[in-house]
Amino acid sequence: MGSPQDFERGTEVSEAQIAVHWKEEEFVHPPAKFIGQANLANPDVVERFNEEHFPECYREYADMLTWNQYWHTTLDAGNPPFWKWFVGGKLNACYNCVDRNLAKYKNKAALIFVPEPEDEAVYALTYQELFVRVNEVAAVLRDFCGLKTGDRVTVHMPMIPELPITMLACARLGIIHSVVFGGFSGEAAGLRAADSGSRVMIYADGYYRNGKVVDHKPGADNAVEVAGQEGQKIDKILVWRRHQGQNLSTKPMVKGRDYFIDDVLKDFKGCRVDPVAMDAEAPLFLMYTSGTTGKPKGCQHRTGGYLAYVTGTAKYYQDIHPEDVYWCMADIGWITGHSYIVYGPLALAGTSVLYEGVPTYPDAGRPWRIAEQLDVNIFHTSPTAIRMLRKAGPDEPKKYKYHFKHMTTVGEPIEPEAWRWYYDVVGKREAVIVDTWWQTENGGFLCSTKPALNPMKPGSAGPPVLGIFPMIYDEQGNEVPAGSGRAGNICIRNPWPGIMQTVWKDNNRFVSQYYQKYCKDRNSKDWRDWPYFAADGAVLAADGYYRILGRVDDVINVAGHRLGTKELESACLTLTDVAEAAVVPVVDEIKGRVPEVYVSLKAGVSDGERVGRQVVSTLETIIGKIARPKAVHIVPDLPKTRSGKIMRRVLAAISNTMDTGDVTTLANPDVVEQIRQQIQGKGPVITKEGPEDVKRFGENE
């Protein structure tokens, strides 16, 4: 594996090196029973979506929607990379997810809410009830808050039904929602609210997580303050109550600013609000995600293309039929939840389960009890959750009488070993698995097997999805051919309807982040010259299956969620005693990667232990608990290049007990050995290989 010289080129190369040692797994064929009922069962579809038929192939997805006005141009690629989809079309996302399902399914469950406390009753919301509630909330947004089409609203809420209700109410009016993951801090929500220019924020008083009540509302006060510092005034905070007539928050409501929505709703009982026919290109929502520089990017998703793409892929790849019970265990605060809990499933008149809490509460049998109780037959989760459930209760699934026909894994590479437990034990060898690779920016899946038509390969996302034409490039822009065993940067050669429109208020960043690297000609008006750079490493096997290796940029994928190293570092630098900070990913058995922090102290500061504790609490407050570091190391200095760039990869190597490679060209090479001894003890220099890494991605035992 990786020689020091290989490693020198960056941490991503070490993963690519590991890839070379992978044994290709055997194919596993989808169960016949699944094939017999699948939405996508006719192999002709491949022909319909071949490159010759691009972009018109995507009419098939758009035709799954109800349009107020049909479009005239499927793709306008005249101004790369600012693509326009279904140009001239008008539609409303809320109408497509709610109203149009009433005719056939008004009495069918749209959402089923499973509270975390097991003694609290599960309840279902029919499409009719969802329709009523969404209309009333839309009336509040319009008539009480004075919001109108094109305004932004930041929604910082946990996993309760009022979250999708709020999103759909926004969509009904063409208000752009920006949902911030409930586990993020108020500060993080405030920064995002300021960036999006929201003057209304929507909260919940509290929720249940891991057996405890989380007081969520105090975050609103922090958010307002932080947004204020950024020059954005928040004039209204609407607060949903987890229990009617109670308040789970200890924080007082601020008069004239904070309102319990249930109080306000009393004046809007029975109100109906007409869905606004939106331009296909009108933004539907923003979703902030971490990138290579400090500030999170507001990924701006369009109405028509996005909805068509998630509806089409939810139908063909999630195999959702109206009679299924579909449970995606992700959080709606991430893109997975937007696309595959809310918009995709509801546009298909599906029944979507919402679970409030952690999968292992009160024990590792909980998901399987829920599956049995609700007779869930489609299940969707991440490798992190799979590893966690496997560790905490490897035999639990056997105790429950549920039957999945279909399961998804998403968010990070899955080890073949974890895949097999998912297949054998969770799926009882009855369920097909799709390993779906995609990103916040993409709207929907990019690689996945067609569940009834392609065999599965453990650890591999599989072929590109319909209408997607990827390519692996090396750093010089040469194609890395299939079957070479070499890893490179996976790119998508063509535009697709789910791709984000731009970075909110920052077109330059959109171009530089995703299109600059492999653009063949900046003046070209031909989409073929504008491949999308995903910033993931990948290997393409001879059979056309892609194996995704993980991020090549400065992003740490914690339990399937991206945290920007720079964002974490700048949070550390808010402490006055910290001189410099570097954050690196370390391998973690459950979460895949977690951050580890290196800080040097300002002159005269000696109480490193205290600063270490402050770093932890600062990261938790500014970013959220998800950013809690595995360790904080107080070091005399950080390794730097002669131009002053902090060498994170050297620190990452130390944290992961890998070889640091040649450090002689650094400005301060001695500090590397000093740090290594501090972290690893004084023993001999260890192993070039990262033993853990090899286990994660490498040959199986």
Ligand code: WT7
């Ligand atoms: C990054 C995107 C959109 C899903 C939730 C995460 C990694 C995602 C897979 C997969 C290997 C995967 C990539 C990607 N990733 N799915 N099936 N196999 N890696 O969304 O937070 O935008 O993260 O997650 O590294 O770039 P996100």
